[in-house]
Amino acid sequence: EIVLTQSPATLSLSPGERAILSCRASQRLNNYLVWFQQKPGQVPRLLIYDASKRATGIPARFTGSGSGADFTLTISTLQPEDSAVYYCQQRSSWPLTFGGGTKVELK
Amino acid sequence: EEQLVESGGRLVRPGGSLRLSCAASGFPLSTFNMNWVRQAPGKGLEWVSFISTNNVHLQYAESLKGRFTISRDDAKNSIYLQLNSLRAEDTAVYYCARDRALDIRAYDIWGRGTLVTVSS
Numbered sequence: 001e002i003v004l005t006q007s008p009a010t011l012s013l014s015p016g017e018r019a020i021l022s023c024r025a026s027q028r029l030n031n032y033l034v035w036f037q038q039k040p041g042q043v044p045r046l047l048i049y050d051a052s053k054r055a056t057g058i059p060a061r062f063t064g065s066g067s068g069a070d071f072t073l074t075i076s077t078l079q080p081e082d083s084a085v086y087y088c089q090q091r092s093s094w095p096l097t098f099g100g101g102t103k104v105e106l107k
Numbered sequence: 108e109e110q111l112v113e114s115g116g117r118l119v120r121p122g123g124s125l126r127l128s129c130a131a132s133g134f135p136l137s138t139f140n141m142n143w144v145r146q147a148p149g150k151g152l153e154w155v156s157f158i159s160t161n162n163v164h165l166q167y168a169e170s171l172k173g174r175f176t177i178s179r180d181d182a183k184n185s186i187y188l189q190l191n192s193l194r195a196e197d198t199a200v201y202y203c204a205r206d207r208a209l210d211i212r213a214y215d216i217w218g219r220g221t222l223v224t225v226s227s
Contacts, residue, residue, distance in 0.1 A: 053211070087151060089152075097154060
């Protein structure tokens with residue numbers, strides 16, 4: 001089973017700052033890495049698929065990058081509405097797995 | 108509008124069974140792979156199970172094999188998750204999610220979830 005480790009667990013930043021979220025896999029992926037955003041009381045929302053492709057309607061400030069076993073989600077200019085928990089998921093091999101999540105807090 | 112609606116969650120005793128349903132509307136379920144994902148209270152997301160179109164391919168999280176069974180009825184535009192031998196640690200909101208495996212390789216639509224509580 002591929003283990004995904006997300007860091008940091010919590011990120012506390014001010015609006016306008018850049019957020020860098022990490023997702024590290026226990027083995028190399030074939031770039032089938034997905035990022036979701038989940039706000040309190042809401043269902044997860046697809047942000048990024050295939051490691052770097054933005055889903056329909058996702059603002060350009062969200063960028064996915066990385067390859068192999070190291071992936072990053074960058075939020076270039078934080079907006080108040082970006083306060084949420086962000087999860088990565090690998091689709092490289094069964095069983096599918098999620099990372100533990102990174103909580104982004106806005107000061 | 109394309110949407111998924113889960114149902115069937117309730118309070119159940121340890122060792123009990125439950126059948127969850129996920130009904131699709133606004134699109135033909137038969138053309139999509141589907142998944143169940145769960146989230147324990149205050150915890151992260153955990154992938155549970157996958158079913159391909161035409162029931163050809165089924166997958167389960169390792170820790171759940173033998174206790175949970177996924178199925179689908181395309182005529183009813185629905186998928187199901189049979190949960191047996193339930194334990195306290197199965198307490199969670201269970202989501203179904205549409206899998207766009209052929210193009211974007213991701214879940215693009217999620218239901219709002221149904222809460223399963225396992226407690227005596």
